[in-house]
Amino acid sequence: MSLRSNPVASLNDDIGPNIRLELYRLQVEIRDCEKRAYDLFLQNMIKGTSHLSLGQEAIAAGFGVAMKKGDKSFCTYRGHAHTLARGVPMEAMLGELMLRDIGLMRGKGGSMHLTSVEHGVMGSYAIIGAHLPIACGSAWRAQYLGEKDVSVCFFGDGTTNIGAFHEALNFAVIWKLPVVFVCENNLYMEYTLNADVTAVPSPAGDRASAYGLPKIVIDGNDADVVYRTAMAAIEKARNGEGPSLIECLTYRHSGHSRADPGKYRPPGELERWLEKDPLKIYKQRLAEFNVDAAQVAAIEVESKRKVEVATELCKASPSAPVELLTADVYADGGWAWRN
Amino acid sequence: MAELSYRDAVIRGISQEMRRDKNVVFLGEDIGAAGGVFKATVGLFEEFGPLRVRDTPISEQAILGAAMGAAMTGLRPIAEIMFSDFIAVCFDYIANEMPKIAYMTNGQVKCPLVIRTGNGAGVRFGAQHSQSVENWTMMIPGLKVVAPSSPVDVIGLMAAAIRDNNPVIFHEHKALYATKGEVPDGEIIDTLGTAKILRAGTDCTILALALMVPRALEAAEILAREHGINAEVVDVRSLVPLDTQTILGSVAKTGRLFTVEENPRLLGWGAEIASIVADEGFWDLDGPIVRITTPHIPLPAADHLEDLALPNAARIVDKIRRVMNG
Numbered sequence: 001m002s003l004r005s006n007p008v009a010s011l012n013d014d015i016g017p018n019i020r021l022e023l024y025r026l027q028v029e030i031r032d033c034e035k036r037a038y039d040l041f042l043q044n045m046i047k048g049t050s051h052l053s054l055g056q057e058a059i060a061a062g063f064g065v066a067m068k069k070g071d072k073s074f075c076t077y078r079g080h081a082h083t084l085a086r087g088v089p090m091e092a093m094l095g096e097l098m099l100r101d102i103g104l105m106r107g108k109g110g111s112m113h114l115t116s117v118e119h120g121v122m123g124s125y126a127i128i129g130a131h132l133p134i135a136c137g138s139a140w141r142a143q144y145l146g147e148k149d150v151s152v153c154f155f156g157d158g159t160t161n162i163g164a165f166h167e168a169l170n171f172a173v174i175w176k177l178p179v180v181f182v183c184e185n186n187l188y189m190e191y192t193l194n195a196d197v198t199a200v201p202s203p204a205g206d207r208a209s210a211y212g213l214p215k216i217v218i219d220g221n222d223a224d225v226v227y228r229t230a231m232a233a234i235e236k237a238r239n240g241e242g243p244s245l246i247e248c249l250t251y252r253h254s255g256h257s258r259a260d261p262g263k264y265r266p267p268g269e270l271e272r273w274l275e276k277d278p279l280k281i282y283k284q285r286l287a288e289f290n291v292d293a294a295q296v297a298a299i300e301v302e303s304k305r306k307v308e309v310a311t312e313l314c315k316a317s318p319s320a321p322v323e324l325l326t327a328d329v330y331a332d333g334g335w336a337w338r339n
Numbered sequence: 340m341a342e343l344s345y346r347d348a349v350i351r352g353i354s355q356e357m358r359r360d361k362n363v364v365f366l367g368e369d370i371g372a373a374g375g376v377f378k379a380t381v382g383l384f385e386e387f388g389p390l391r392v393r394d395t396p397i398s399e400q401a402i403l404g405a406a407m408g409a410a411m412t413g414l415r416p417i418a419e420i421m422f423s424d425f426i427a428v429c430f431d432y433i434a435n436e437m438p439k440i441a442y443m444t445n446g447q448v449k450c451p452l453v454i455r456t457g458n459g460a461g462v463r464f465g466a467q468h469s470q471s472v473e474n475w476t477m478m479i480p481g482l483k484v485v486a487p488s489s490p491v492d493v494i495g496l497m498a499a500a501i502r503d504n505n506p507v508i509f510h511e512h513k514a515l516y517a518t519k520g521e522v523p524d525g526e527i528i529d530t531l532g533t534a535k536i537l538r539a540g541t542d543c544t545i546l547a548l549a550l551m552v553p554r555a556l557e558a559a560e561i562l563a564r565e566h567g568i569n570a571e572v573v574d575v576r577s578l579v580p581l582d583t584q585t586i587l588g589s590v591a592k593t594g595r596l597f598t599v600e601e602n603p604r605l606l607g608w609g610a611e612i613a614s615i616v617a618d619e620g621f622w623d624l625d626g627p628i629v630r631i632t633t634p635h636i637p638l639p640a641a642d643h644l645e646d647l648a649l650p651n652a653a654r655i656v657d658k659i660r661r662v663m664n665g
């Protein structure tokens with residue numbers, strides 16, 4: 001599989017104009033939505049916490065476009081982007097961040113647990129590494145029942161140092177499961193440079209060989225590269241040829257969570273990565289390929305409009321009814337633990 | 340009717356359900372061709388094949404995580420955690436993941452699975468392979484927790500656990516695997532959340548679970564024979580849901596309550612029941628509620644020390660006799 005470089009030659013290559021516009025649309029919408037989430041946080045309209053994917057949009061978009069209906073996403077607390085990328089409406093995502101009734105889980109889960117089964121978003125998990133084995137289980141079900149969907153599991157560079165990562169990789173390989181592990185290497189765990197606490201330079205890539213997998217490290221800020229890599233890995237999984245581990249190099253423009261100013265970052269680092277902003281890269285690409293500028297502009301205008309509409313819907317939404325407090329503790333919908 | 344061991348009852352319960360529903364799958368360490376370290380899964384691999392009875396690496400997190408992912412998307416997995424002490428290695432799934440997913444997702448996701456695990460002492464395995472950890476799991480909202488004491492209950496509660504749409508922790512007692520009991524022919528299905536009165540009595544109620552049940556029954560016979568105390572013995576069977584009606588009903592009849600618990604004393608399951616009875620059955624009580632438990636110590640390996648730690652019939656008799664005649 002191709003590494004790093006972007007081998008595209010023309011608009012009418014294997015990706016083509018329609019998919020490129022879709023990749024751009026998703027990146028723009030995720031960017032605008034994440035910025036709005038940040039604003040709402042500063043206005044104290046998002047309580048609790050939130051973890052933005054500003055700067056990491058190309059990964060969510062590339063995989064979101066490559067995945068088919070029925071494929072399953074397993075995300076982390078940094079999961080807004082992946083949730084939107086599977087087609088979840090903005091108001092359902094933002095509404096959950098605002099803990100309103102309109103939210104995906106009516107406020108019961110909050111920003112770290114975004115889930116929409118109808119869109120294939122099988123949960124966002126806030127205990128580091130927990131969802132890698134869970135994604136294996138979903139892939140095992142597909143394999144056992146002969147279903148053709150692929151499970152895709154997103155996580156960060158810091159996650160490669162927890163045991164569940166290693167258990168899941170070994171498990172997926174020995175059972176040849178239709179699962180794709182996607183490491184978004186944004187260099188940092190919370191406030192610590194992951195390289196300072198990791199034995200190898202490529203946290204995921206350099207571990208792949210321990211599980212008999214090829215090392216795949218790609219430019220995670222180029223949606224074309226992500227999309228191509230995703231397509232290949234998903235096809236491999238769907239064909240019964242087993243799992244992949246993909247490390248996507250990227251950077252988060254904002255802090256780890258909430259209003260973290262990211263003071264631990266050396267001067268100039270953010271600026272260098274802003275030069276490689278995925279949206280900037282992609283807009284340039286569309287221009288180079290002479291994609292109709294009006295269509296590009298229309299995507300940007302429409303995205304802003306959608307964010308405004310979603311924000312208004314969320315602000316107008318009430319809190320969920322108090323009956324939800326004790327609902328769905330058990331599968332019968334209730335919370336009875338005794339008679 | 341046939342006599343069956345507790346160990347063979349595990350096999351019969353699982354195979355009954357696997358024959359009925361192809362979505363029931365089973366995974367764990369050494370469960371397949373090897374037949375399980377306690378020989379409680381012998382024959383399943385041969386009958387259901389390597390795709391339904393899957394041997395795993397020593398990866399407790401992967402075992403429970405995979406069971407959960409499969410359960411969330413349509414299967415009904417049974418996962419074996421060989422010794423219940425090992426639950427500590429994969430506690431994230433038991434404490435944070437499985438029991439919370441339905442709630443956090445506002446009911447979008449269900450997690451119908453069974454974790455069966457070898458619990459309890461009596462086999463001289465020492466502090467890390469002998470614990471009674473039913474109280475670790477009892478305290479977590481979203482889980483169900485059962486611990487059968489007889490072969491027929493193993494089959495019926497196993498079937499009920501597999502058919503239940505929640506994560507169920509199924510504590511099998513290691514020291515009971517070799518014990519035997521009468522089991523009817525044909526399909527057996529029981530109900531979670533039901534206690535069973537095993538010996539009717541009028542003077543006091545003894546609640547017990549798993550290995551403590553035969554010991555409580557033995558104690559009751561001695562109390563009747565030698566001390567004129569007619570004890571009612573209730574097998575709690577299911578900690579969550581908890582059959583408080585049967586318990587409160589028995590206390591209303593006898594006026595005295597004793598719990599016999601293998602878990603170490605602090606926050607053992609009997610503490611919760613004592614609190615419920617103190618709240619709701621206080622005026623039925625003729626004396627204090629007394630808990631008979633393993634002390635707040637790790638378990639020793641030495642047989643004479645382990646025997647000293649766990650409640651046994653003599654200790655139960657002694658305690659009840661002194662309290663009742665005190």
Ligand SMILES: Cc1ncc(C[n+]2csc(CCOP(=O)(O)OP(=O)(O)O)c2C)c(N)n1
Pocket residue numbers: 078126127128155156157158159160184186188189190194256
């Ligand atoms: C088991 C566990 N340990 C620690 C944390 C606290 N924590 C939350 S996010 C995070 C950093 C994770 O880093 P990485 O995997 O690189 O993901 P990123 O946040 O960069 O997307 C940590 C340590 C946690 N949630 N779970």
Ligand SMILES: [Mg+2]
Pocket residue numbers: 156157158184185186187188189
């Ligand atoms: Mg990171």
